[in-house]
Amino acid sequence: MQSLKIICPNGHLGFAPLRTASFQLGVAAGPHYIAADSGSDDVGPVPLGADICTSPESWQRHDLEQMLLAARKLGVPMIIGSSGDTGSNSRVDLYVRIIRDLAAKHGLKKFRLGYFYSEVAPEYLRAKIRAGEKVLGLDGRPELAESELDATQRIVAMAGVHPFIALLRQGADVIIGGRSSDAAIFAAPAIHHGFPDDLSYYLGKVLECASFCAEPYGGKETVLGEITQHDVKVTAMHPPQRCTVASVAGHAMYERSNPYQEFVAGGMLDMPHCRYEQFDERTTRITGPRFVPADVTRVKLEGSGKVGERYVGLCGIRDPYTIANVDRVIEWARNQVRERFGSAGYELHYTVYGRDGVMGELEPLRDKPGHELCVLVQGVAPSSEMAEEVAMIGLRQMFYARLPDVKGTAGSVAFPLDEVLRASPAYRWTLNHTVAVSDPMELFRTHLTEAGV
Secondary structure (H helix, E strand, O other): OOOEEEEEOOOOOOOOOOOHHHHHHHHHOOOOEEEEEEEOHHHOOHHHHHOOOOOOHHHHHHHHHHHHHHHHHHOOOEEEEEEEEOOOHHHHHHHHHHHHHHHHHOOOOOEEEEEEEOEOOHHHHHHHHHOOOOOEEOOOOOOOOHHHHHOOOEEEEOEOOHHHHHHHHOOOOEEEOOOEOHHHHHHHHHHHOOOOHHHHHHHHHHHOOHHHHOEOOOOOOOEEEEEOOOOEEEEEOOOOOEOOHHHHHHHHOOOOOOOOEEEEOOEEEEOOOOEEEEEEOOEEEEEOOEEEEOOOOEEEEEEEEEEEEEEEEEEEEOOHHHHHOHHHHHHHHHHHHHHHHOOOOOEEEEEEEOOOOOOHHHOOOOOOOOOOEEEEEEEEEOOHHHHHHHHHHHHHOOOOOOOOOOOOOOOOOEOOOOOOEEEEEEEEEEEEEEEEOOOOOOOOEEEEEEEOO
């Protein structure tokens, strides 16, 4: 092939529905593949630990239906990675079921449906640890210990291009992937068709978040990427948007601890020598990325462990004196919880919006709160009954906080609701590690079946 074109309609399939108008423009451009990422650890550890999706199934079904019908009409493959937010086995099964349902609903002719799983059994890692192999931590985490493994509900490995390529070689028309590197979803078909690794991985990097690489900002709009043996071009499909040198180069640095490097299973995309050119009004051309193969293939692992049941409550503060002393108010409420439950066996969290609720201690204006604050209170405990009481005391005692110079008895906080509300259980990330594998397919089981009539 002289060139390969891929459209991406959504940077996180199902998180919010794709925009159909720009998607149809992308379809009309005649892509060779339609692909999208459906997952992210941006949503936190709850979906992985609880094995759920963060969005309604109807939203996910909407995007899958749009993509499937277009792909089958054009006769081109469709690829999804990190199914259902987390790429766990049950989310892969969910997407496979939806594809089967949609194929039956629309009477689609039989096609080959490939899928792979990404979950990792704790005993696999336990055996590695006991054999003296290091499961290395990322972002300052220590090596994985068995105690953290014991605290983990579910683990997924992040696939590179390998299971996607394996299924393409088997003739899959639709691929539903487990947890995957965002870039690998798009790099895999390019590599499969013989394009250079350097440009293929850059194609994946620029397409992964759909219209986030375009300006003005607008999510869930389709973009088209085209790769040749010499360059990558990316074009915005939504008429008001453009892929500019600034927007594309900026996106290449997006979500990176090092703005010039993107790590995947098997190597690293190195981007400091990329050259960006405005090819036409809505298209940017990229040359110069370099893929550096790794001496040892290490696969990223994500694991989530349950902390406890959770209740939440809200209060508002308008009184200037109380705002100036909000930390003392919170400490008063904490002490009331300690008197009831002691100092251990639960968690009590306060988030003060209007002061530092978003950035916490990094907030540069922390000493200049707004005229009105909202405080989110979270109580976490082993049982729902205890969590409810921790949250209730932690919230209501803010009303009764004893501050010097306060003469009134009306209280200085306001409750939008008199109750605390049950929330999803609290989870934490237990694994953000990498494990060495002798075969990049070692952790990923592929399957090929049929769908349609």
